[in-house]
Amino acid sequence: MTFTRYAIYYAPCADAAWSKWATSWLGWDIVAGREVAHPSAGALDVTTITTTPRKYGLHATLKPPMRLADGHDESALRGACAALAARLPPVQLEGLQVERLGRFLALRPIGDVGALNALAAACVTELDGFRAPAPDAEIAKRRAGGLSAEQDAHLLQWGYPYVLDQFRFHITLTGKLPKRELPAVEAYLAEALVPLLPQPFVINDLALMGEAEDGRFHLIQRYALSA
Numbered sequence: 001m002t003f004t005r006y007a008i009y010y011a012p013c014a015d016a017a018w019s020k021w022a023t024s025w026l027g028w029d030i031v032a033g034r035e036v037a038h039p040s041a042g043a044l045d046v047t048t049i050t051t052t053p054r055k056y057g058l059h060a061t062l063k064p065p066m067r068l069a070d071g072h073d074e075s076a077l078r079g080a081c082a083a084l085a086a087r088l089p090p091v092q093l094e095g096l097q098v099e100r101l102g103r104f105l106a107l108r109p110i111g112d113v114g115a116l117n118a119l120a121a122a123c124v125t126e127l128d129g130f131r132a133p134a135p136d137a138e139i140a141k142r143r144a145g146g147l148s149a150e151q152d153a154h155l156l157q158w159g160y161p162y163v164l165d166q167f168r169f170h171i172t173l174t175g176k177l178p179k180r181e182l183p184a185v186e187a188y189l190a191e192a193l194v195p196l197l198p199q200p201f202v203i204n205d206l207a208l209m210g211e212a213e214d215g216r217f218h219l220i221q222r223y224a225l226s227a
Contacts, residue, residue, distance in 0.1 A: 003210030008063035008123045011207035018196035023058045030057030033218045052175030055215045060171045063123040064160040066131040085223035091115045095199040106170035124163045134159045
């Protein structure tokens with residue numbers, strides 16, 4: 001399969017009960033590379049609620065999607081990911097919880113996120129040589145959303161504004177929802193997903209992802225964190 005962009009994600013183990021449910025909730029399985037049926041959710045329109053995050057699948061971004069720079073290929077990126085993961089330890093947190101991020105709902109970590117932030121920072125900085133500069137149109141689009149001075153500096157240096165000190169680990173569960181709909185979706189997730197969430201929450205590997213020409217993301221390979 002040919003990929004237009006690559007990213008480093010946290011991609012949950014496909015066999016865990018919570019990740020199976022949340023994958024179904026989003027409707028796209030990044031490990032199997034196929035659509036999956038949504039769970040029955042009463043009056044909730046799950047297809048509409050999850051339209052925006054569906055193509056990315058169940059994940060948390062560690063290094064945002066990037067085009068490969070001239071002179072670099074997927075094989076070299078695979079090797080760099082393996083070498084990086086071998087130098088980094090697994091990360092353990094207390095758990096996950098559903099939180100509002102503006103009008104989005106996402107899973108956020110519980111506990112000290114210092115080691116988690118360090119993991120993401122290593123992915124951003126140490127693999128950045130593979131990233132082609134962001135096109136001017138992409139930079140303009142990011143700026144149109146309103147950025148702080150720090151975020152704008154990150155956009156220019158790293159190709160994405162929400163990295164390093166601006167990074168917030170999150171596993172997106174919905175698109176931007178009308179305020180009146182948030183309570184009902186939160187209540188449903190609290191009943192169906194929250195009891196399945198892991199305690200502790202452990203990140204054992206990095207997932208190299210590829211974006212296909214249709215915009216859907218697929219798992220290419222996992223790399224065990226083994227320092």
